[in-house]
Amino acid sequence: MMNNFDEIQKMSKDNMDMAMESFGTMSKGMQAIAAEVADYQKKSFDEGTAAVEKLVSSKSLDKAFEAQADYAKSAYEGFVGEMTKLGEMFTDMSKDAYKPYEGVMSKLAK
Structure with missing residues (x-):
């Protein structure tokens, strides 16, 4: 009985570790994406301003x-x-967020 409890406890810890690793990867990825979007918005605004000045x-x-x-044309290509x-x-x-689960999924597939 105690052996099963220890196994369940270890499995729960392993699952939590995988979830936290995956969450950390997702968090870092979303931060990188947010930074990329912010950079694109700034660049797009600057290019739009320059285009209006050229037009005027x-x-x-x-x-x-x-x-x-x-x-x-350049705005479309940039977008x-x-x-x-x-x-x-x-x-x-x-793909990176899924990596912690690859081992578990391969065991379940067998």
Whole structure:
């Protein structure tokens, strides 16, 4: 009877350790993602401000349309690139958070 209690206690401790390790990984990953989003927002705001200044200082309507088209293209490309990067960061974070459970899952699969 006491042997089973010790096994249950050890299993509970191991499960808590895995959960805490996974939570720590998720926490670090979310901090990195939040920092990346903040950097992107600042960069995007700066680029938008520069585009408005360029648009306002345009001497002709053709130059204004050209400036607006250039900004739209670069903003779209930047957005797609950033979303790709964030997707990769979320994928990596999920894989890292799952790692503590790989051993348990492989035992259950057998």
